[in-house]
Amino acid sequence: MESTQPKKKKKQYSWRDNLNALKYLPRFFKLIYKTDPLLFILNVLGRLVKSILPVLMLWVGKLIIDEIISQQGAADAQLEQLWFYLALELGLAILSNFIGRGIDLSDGLLGDLYSNKSSVDLIVKSAQIELSQLEDADFYDKLERARRQTTNRVALMSSALSQLQDLITVISLITGLIVFYPLLILILFIAIIPSFINEIKFSSASYSLTRSWTTERRELDYLRYIGASDVTAKEVKLFSLSAFLKDRFSRLADQYYKANRRLAIRRAAWGSIFSLIGDIAYYGAYITIILRTVVGLITIGELTFLAGSFQRIRNQLQMIFSRFTRITENALYLKDYFDFMDQEYQYTTEEGVSIAGHEIKSGFVFENLSFKYPESEDYVLKDINFTLQAGEKLALVGENGAGKTTLVKLLLRMYRPTSGRILMDGRDIWTIAPDEYNSLFGVIFQDFVKYYFTAKENIAVGKIDEIEDQNRIEYAAEKSLADQVVQSLPLKYDQPLGKRFHNGKDLSGGQWQKVALARAYMKNAQVIVLDEPTSALDARAEFEAFERFTELTKGKTAVLISHRFSTVRMADRILVLKDGEILELGSHEELLQNKNLYSELFNYQAQGYQ
Numbered sequence: 001m002e003s004t005q006p007k008k009k010k011k012q013y014s015w016r017d018n019l020n021a022l023k024y025l026p027r028f029f030k031l032i033y034k035t036d037p038l039l040f041i042l043n044v045l046g047r048l049v050k051s052i053l054p055v056l057m058l059w060v061g062k063l064i065i066d067e068i069i070s071q072q073g074a075a076d077a078q079l080e081q082l083w084f085y086l087a088l089e090l091g092l093a094i095l096s097n098f099i100g101r102g103i104d105l106s107d108g109l110l111g112d113l114y115s116n117k118s119s120v121d122l123i124v125k126s127a128q129i130e131l132s133q134l135e136d137a138d139f140y141d142k143l144e145r146a147r148r149q150t151t152n153r154v155a156l157m158s159s160a161l162s163q164l165q166d167l168i169t170v171i172s173l174i175t176g177l178i179v180f181y182p183l184l185i186l187i188l189f190i191a192i193i194p195s196f197i198n199e200i201k202f203s204s205a206s207y208s209l210t211r212s213w214t215t216e217r218r219e220l221d222y223l224r225y226i227g228a229s230d231v232t233a234k235e236v237k238l239f240s241l242s243a244f245l246k247d248r249f250s251r252l253a254d255q256y257y258k259a260n261r262r263l264a265i266r267r268a269a270w271g272s273i274f275s276l277i278g279d280i281a282y283y284g285a286y287i288t289i290i291l292r293t294v295v296g297l298i299t300i301g302e303l304t305f306l307a308g309s310f311q312r313i314r315n316q317l318q319m320i321f322s323r324f325t326r327i328t329e330n331a332l333y334l335k336d337y338f339d340f341m342d343q344e345y346q347y348t349t350e351e352g353v354s355i356a357g358h359e360i361k362s363g364f365v366f367e368n369l370s371f372k373y374p375e376s377e378d379y380v381l382k383d384i385n386f387t388l389q390a391g392e393k394l395a396l397v398g399e400n401g402a403g404k405t406t407l408v409k410l411l412l413r414m415y416r417p418t419s420g421r422i423l424m425d426g427r428d429i430w431t432i433a434p435d436e437y438n439s440l441f442g443v444i445f446q447d448f449v450k451y452y453f454t455a456k457e458n459i460a461v462g463k464i465d466e467i468e469d470q471n472r473i474e475y476a477a478e479k480s481l482a483d484q485v486v487q488s489l490p491l492k493y494d495q496p497l498g499k500r501f502h503n504g505k506d507l508s509g510g511q512w513q514k515v516a517l518a519r520a521y522m523k524n525a526q527v528i529v530l531d532e533p534t535s536a537l538d539a540r541a542e543f544e545a546f547e548r549f550t551e552l553t554k555g556k557t558a559v560l561i562s563h564r565f566s567t568v569r570m571a572d573r574i575l576v577l578k579d580g581e582i583l584e585l586g587s588h589e590e591l592l593q594n595k596n597l598y599s600e601l602f603n604y605q606a607q608g609y610q
Helices: 015-035 037-071 080-127 137-148 154-180 183-212 214-227 233-238 242-294 300-342 404-411 434-438 455-466 470-480 482-487 509-523 539-552 588-594 597-607
Strands: 363-371 381-389 393-397 419-424 441-444 527-531 557-561 573-578 581-586
Touching: 015 037, 015 080, 015 154, 015 300, 037 080, 037 154, 037 300, 080 154, 080 300, 154 300, 183 242, 214 242, 242 300, 363 404, 381 404, 381 557, 381 581, 393 404, 404 527, 404 557, 441 509, 455 470, 455 482, 455 509, 470 482, 470 509, 482 509, 509 527, 573 588, 573 597, 581 588, 581 597, 588 597
Parallel strands: 393 557, 393 573, 441 527, 527 557
Antiparallel strands: 363 381, 363 419, 573 581
8 A cells, every 4th residue: 555645643752852862872882882892992082182172272372372472573582482382282283183083983983883783683683573573564663763773873972972072172161261251151152052942942853753754764765675676677677667666756755855844944944043143142252352352451362262262162062052952863763772672572581491302292283273463353363273293294275365374374483373372292382492492393485585695505594503514505405406506506505696796696486496495404304394385396396396305304294385286185184274264174085075175176276287
């Protein structure tokens, strides 16, 4: 369905939300510190030193000017002191430049380290989430917001540390102003405060807009992908979808642009007004300093120091206030990441009983099993009761949408049953440690992933901790017929697959399926699950694959989903689903005699070969 308008009421965030989000900064910096403690400490120390350099340079500048005036017109001018001040100012300038470059370097390195670490943490967290949650659109919006916060956080780190640095600088400069003319401080804050209020108001509005349009921005990313991808290019050209995609993207992008433009114009207009107030206040203070110099209350050097200090304080306070709003806005985005990482999921909170080394004895019992998707009233599966015996080969048959794949996903603990349960050797499968339960299964889905890795890595995915066992990889390839595919590749097992990366070679659908089938042989699990494993193979390749399938499943429990009855009849028993319920269960011969759905579908397919 096309999302041309926001579907939900957009939450508005206030300046209080911005301030509350600052509580995430200590945790943020703790994570950055952990990535490289020494580099982080050097960064902070460098900023502390650099923060006092501006006031020192201004003061040295004052001394230079006063020294020039004192020596002006003197017959025996003594310039040693002047040269010393000039050398001192040059040294401070060089030191400031050197430290600044070091800070920029460490900012970039720390930012990269944090981005890498937070991305790894996000991958680990995502692996602990149930599939049903990942398939929920609202939940996926949360994941998308969290994923966006794993990159470009170096800006937040740099801004927060720069804020501390500039605050120290401003305090130093303000101390100098208080000594000479305290009234300038009051004028200064009158000039700055309105701009600060304006910035913080609009930063919360900007975050509200970005957050509330998460779904639409995901759709824009998706449209970009299918409009310019090697995966979709054939159908886009064949069906002339370019204009449709262009129009849909333009329509949605224009809506987001207009919403963002309205906010940007308001922000710029109010910002201009408050900036004008600041300029007037600044020049009022500047005139005051000039008049005090004219009447002899301060020296020319002090004039230079005060004017330079006031201008620098004004600029840095504006930067501090403006940066503060960016920090609070970025902290709101940071909140999205930590909220996601802190959320507890059922899958992660149940450690489960260890079954290490367990050999399945009696099999799996499905007791009153029912399932429906969250926020849906319709059941995909209803009151399923049967037993999958250890060592049995069971085929699942039914028309599209009957619930075959859903039943398999419940067995694999990808979904949690709405009601009922599945027992393995008398134990509820949801009480078993997840990793140890998963180790029992070797699975190939019809929509298996085509990893753009090397051929070797694609096969090793089946048991990734054995990736260095070349003999095992080659054995799996031979058994699945993937060795024929590998031998046709220029780099053999080291050949990158897919066209996404340099030197990659794409495979046909049947070739990809052989590679995927090798993963099941690679794992050598106790239970083999194959969801349409030969749908992309020709008749000869399918026959050869299932000869190997028979060998693969010897002494193992197997579940097979297939629409090809030449494959299905190889199973010990066949379970027929219709509208989420068990309609028939028996051997091929028994079901043919029932004259029910299985017999009907079998005869339909048989007629196609006559």
